[in-house]
Amino acid sequence: MALNPELKIDEASLITSRLVKKHKSTSAETVDPAELKTRAAQLALVLDLAHQAFAREEPAGPIVDRLACRLHELRRDVAPDLWQELIPLAQQHRVADYLKQDPFTRWSFEKPRGYSGDATLLDIYYKHPSANEIVASSSELGRAIYAYTSEAASSVAGRERRDILAKTVDETAARVENAEVLAIACGHLREAELSTALARKQLKRWIGLDQDPVSVGTVNRDLAGTAVEAMDGSVRGLLRRAYPLGTFDLVYASGLYDYLPLPVGARLLQRAMELVKPGGEFLFANFSNEITTDGYMETFMDWPLILRSADDMWDIINAAVDRNQVDAEVYYGSNRNIVYGSIRRRGEQGAPA
Ligand SMILES: C[S@@+](CC[C@H](N)C(=O)[O-])C[C@H]1O[C@@H](n2cnc3c(N)ncnc32)[C@H](O)[C@@H]1O
Known part of the structure; x- marks a missing residue:
């Protein structure tokens, strides 16, 4: 498309x-x-x-x-x-x-x-x-x-998001041997500390990409000796295919779509799907338009986010992929402060991309 x-x-x-x-x-x-x-x-x-x-x-x-x-x-x-x-x-x-x-x-x-x-x-x-x-x-x-x-519903949802990411990585590792994972805008990749698959050395590689070199350095220092490797890289570079990344069983973006207008988000989704192997998944998260901390965040925290509903998530998905080629689902976290979009590429796990 x-x-x-x-x-x-x-x-x-x-x-x-x-x-x-x-x-x-x-x-x-x-x-x-x-x-x-x-x-x-x-x-x-x-x-x-x-x-x-x-x-x-x-x-x-x-x-x-x-x-x-x-x-x-x-x-x-x-x-x-x-x-x-x-x-x-x-x-x-x-x-x-x-x-x-x-x-x-x-x-x-x-x-x-x-x-x-x-x-x-x-x-x-x-x-x-x-x-x-x-x-x-x-x-x-x-x-x-x-x-x-730190106990406001949006903070609780943010912590749950980290748990969901770790769980999704572990499920991927349970499904595929030597799973390969890509985190776009990885920050400090704190979900890695919660992953049993990483601790049990069940992953082939877990690449983190972030535009902030300080965060990239922190990840490489804190997770040295594991399958994790962080690299400097931006959404822009990804869209321009500037990095030779290969393909992955799981690609995800957390804490990023909240800043991306629909056209950029859709283009990123399209690009991310090129990096997903058959049978693999792209997962993205967004703070939902049901949060009640929005006014406080935008004023005293000077932290404006693009809040989305489930329909808004579908708009991004529908603008980016042919729904006949993928299995997509949109769901909320437990307190509905974060909404998730999951797009799975059809095809045999392990088949050539
Ligand atoms: C809110 S943190 C999310 C960290 C982590 N993914 C998580 O959910 O805990 C946002 C991260 O996005 C990164 N980021 C923002 N814009 C980016 C871009 N255009 N390309 C790559 N990374 C970006 C920032 O450097 C920051 O580390």
Whole structure:
């Protein structure tokens, strides 16, 4: 299926707030100044109440819970262009000084690696030991807020996603001897630590590809001596067939589609299917449009995501592959905060690609 060849792909990293915001705003909409004024006042009230509650040293969890809930409702109730105008107002409010004591919120907002959703941010909500110091060195209030943000439904779903990836790798290894696996945008590939197939040396190779050389270095250091090998590489390079990768029994992309507009996501899916052997699978995940932390993430974390429904996942699949040639399925994780798409190539396992 041909996709627009003129499609412009961003430089190495597609993770830019600008790109995600561009995807979200619909240029036909204009912001009504009167409505903006009303909504800004509504927002100010919500933020002032949270600030006062922090100043009174009320328990942090319920304050952030109430705040996140109100921000979700406000985001839901206003036009996307108007919401974009409200985001900087929230970010500049003095309540941010309290919220940024949370290591998760702070890391996301400050972006020490220069882009949103880096692998260390995931380590923070994975509660990975490598992030212990970042959490422990935060203030008491920061740790109390973290106790809430790290247990929010979207964080729980993110941890489940890591479990699902490890389970999918293990199932692949159970199905195919000497299985070959490719993780696109692998980050720190923390799912490898949960894989019994890797521990039992049942994999031939598990290649991780990421545009961030620091993450690639971390994977190669932490998983040295295993079947894992990380390499520098971008979605752009993949689309241009710049890497001699061979083919795989499982290719997956997690924590990536949330930044990809439909045409890029569909092209990546098409390209990924070329790397999948007959009988093999491509799995991709996306935060769903049912999450309720969206308003908090886009304001105080400055972490905009492209949220998708099951129908949106099907749109990507249908734009990329001929459904007569594959077996596809779309399903939600247990709390519906993440949606998964799985596309299996028909054919005999082990047949030539
Ligand atoms: C949220 S992390 C996901 C890590 C891991 N896959 C997981 O689910 O835990 C996002 C990763 O995508 C990588 N990334 C973003 N844009 C990319 C691109 N265009 N090409 C390759 N990697 C990219 C980032 O460097 C980062 O490590």
